[in-house]
Amino acid sequence: MSGSERKIVFPGEQIxxxxxYAPGEGVIKQGDKLTSCLFGILSVSRREVSVxxxxxxxxxxxxxxxxxxxxxxxxxxxxxxxxxxTKAFLHVSEVIKGRFDSRNVELSDHLKIGDVIIAKVxxxxxxxxxxxxxxxxxxxxVTGDAYFIKVNPVKLRRIIxxxxxxxxxxxxxxxxxxxxxxxxxxxxxxxxxxxxxxKNIINLISEKTFASGLTAxxxxxxxxxxxxxxxxxxx
Amino acid sequence: MSGESGSSGYVRRDGRRPDxxxxxxxxxxxxxxxxxxxxxKLGGNxxxxxxxxxxxxxxxxxxxxxxxxxxxxxxxAPYSTSERKSPKPSRREIELSKVIKTALERAILLDQxxxxxxxxxxxVLQAAGSTRVASITAASVALADxxxxxxxxxxxxxxxxxxxxxxxxxxxxxxxxxxxxxxIAIMPNLRxxxxxxxxxxxxxxxxxxxxxxALKGAMQLHEEQIRALMRRIEEMGELKR
Numbered sequence: 001m002s003g004s005e006r007k008i009v010f011p012g013e014q015i016x017x018x019x020x021y022a023p024g025e026g027v028i029k030q031g032d033k034l035t036s037c038l039f040g041i042l043s044v045s046r047r048e049v050s051v052x053x054x055x056x057x058x059x060x061x062x063x064x065x066x067x068x069x070x071x072x073x074x075x076x077x078x079x080x081x082x083x084x085x086t087k088a089f090l091h092v093s094e095v096i097k098g099r100f101d102s103r104n105v106e107l108s109d110h111l112k113i114g115d116v117i118i119a120k121v122x123x124x125x126x127x128x129x130x131x132x133x134x135x136x137x138x139x140x141x142v143t144g145d146a147y148f149i150k151v152n153p154v155k156l157r158r159i160i161x162x163x164x165x166x167x168x169x170x171x172x173x174x175x176x177x178x179x180x181x182x183x184x185x186x187x188x189x190x191x192x193x194x195x196x197x198x199k200n201i202i203n204l205i206s207e208k209t210f211a212s213g214l215t216a217x218x219x220x221x222x223x224x225x226x227x228x229x230x231x232x233x234x235x
Numbered sequence: 236m237s238g239e240s241g242s243s244g245y246v247r248r249d250g251r252r253p254d255x256x257x258x259x260x261x262x263x264x265x266x267x268x269x270x271x272x273x274x275x276k277l278g279g280n281x282x283x284x285x286x287x288x289x290x291x292x293x294x295x296x297x298x299x300x301x302x303x304x305x306x307x308x309x310x311x312a313p314y315s316t317s318e319r320k321s322p323k324p325s326r327r328e329i330e331l332s333k334v335i336k337t338a339l340e341r342a343i344l345l346d347q348x349x350x351x352x353x354x355x356x357x358x359v360l361q362a363a364g365s366t367r368v369a370s371i372t373a374a375s376v377a378l379a380d381x382x383x384x385x386x387x388x389x390x391x392x393x394x395x396x397x398x399x400x401x402x403x404x405x406x407x408x409x410x411x412x413x414x415x416x417x418x419i420a421i422m423p424n425l426r427x428x429x430x431x432x433x434x435x436x437x438x439x440x441x442x443x444x445x446x447x448x449a450l451k452g453a454m455q456l457h458e459e460q461i462r463a464l465m466r467r468i469e470e471m472g473e474l475k476r
Contacts, residue, residue, distance in 0.1 A: 008468055010379065010464060011342075011384070011387055011388050012386060012423070012425065013424065028386070030386065035424070037344055038379075038382060038384055038385075039379040039464055057288070085289040085351050087291070127350050154382075208472070208473070209471045209472075211471070211473065217474055
């Protein structure tokens with residue numbers, strides 16, 4: 001996906017020149033022709049042609065780390081909104097050790113409605129709820145002061161940048177802890193002022209996703225901003 | 236105006252040639268809160284479409300196990316017609332909702348989202364004939380804007396017979412006074428018809444000619460669909476310094 005040879009495709013458009021490639025995400029085979037079924041940018045890997053949509057509703061994959069909000073209690077776990085087309089289910093065994101007896105354990109003692117969790121997707125069934133876990137490193141309930149930004153998940157690719165160039169740039173200048181959920185939720189732990197700065201940068205990136213020289217532009221903005229900050233501190 | 240033979244010299248009530256569309260434009264991203272949206276202006280028609288989804292379907296008892304359900308609402312605003320229209324869904328609006336739904340269903344890959352639903356809200360702000368096909372054209376753009384997978388875009392166009400002439404994209408006046416009208420919607424790349432209705436009478440030969448004319452008109456509108464989406468990408472590529 002180099003900047004110069006971006007090809008924009010539309011639903012129903014035939015993709016020519018990749019006859020032996022397998023259809024990836026956003027590409028279907030109609031007869032013996034590969035056809036795009038999304039509006040977005042064509043992406044070609046070694047064996048596969050796919051379309052990176054211009055905008056999407058998050059479709060989880062196994063192993064994705066996501067940020068979700070607890071929205072309800074079930075008989076044996078919590079329902080979590082991960083910003084996708086259906087809810088995720090967090091089973092009680094992922095949270096409580098040992099035997100679970102609903103008569104003497106209140107689910108709300110562990111996770112309440114409104115709690116934000118960082119979770120990993122463990123299963124994406126064709127029908128029914130996604131399965132998630134909070135067992136593992138860096139997973140679990142978000143505690144302390146944290147701020148959130150929601151972007152469309154397709155923008156994450158640009159926020160991260162090529163080999164992490166963009167996100168490293170942002171991290172260097174803004175500081176604090178930044179967690180990117182694959183569902184497009186960004187968690188930020190630090191002061192409110194630096195959060196506002198981060199938010200402005202993220203909004204700029206998601207609005208101007210396809211601009212060339214975006215990383216340089218962001219770098220310029222960031223260095224300007226941090227310069228002002230330093231002056232402020234000195235006074 | 237009657238008695239003239241040969242369609243080339245025929246001038247319509249609004250000054251158009253028989254094979255001419257009304258001026259049109261399509262825009263995407265009109266609503267901030269919807270997942271996808273589009274607006275079409277076709278002559279005096281002004282239609283906005285908002286798309287939500289895929290999302291969970293409620294009530295659960297009415298969901299479909301193997302595919303998503305498409306909900307479609309075609310609604311005319313009270314101020315859309317020359318005489319105030321009751322905002323209550325009329326018989327005609329219910330019919331058009333159904334007809335548009337079946338047309339779009341052919342294109343959307345509903346089997347990718349079992350147990351879900353997709354909502355398409357079509358709001359006719361100003362009506363001036365051929366609203367059903369204009370709605371379909373805009374709805375398809377809104378669906379693409381929302382990132383919903385489709386086999387193909389859907390584009391609609393109407394033809395009719397007025398004063399014995401086959402004319403493209405009939406206006407409200409021509410619809411009322413003409414002899415026949417025939418709205419069609421197609422998937423332009425797959426070359427498939429997803430909507431075909433007719434009111435009035437036309438001969439075999441006339442239908443054939445009307446059909447070819449409609450295809451030509453639809454392809455013009457399809458180009459505008461693509462341009463509208465393209466503009467959206469271009470907006471994201473300009474850096475303001």
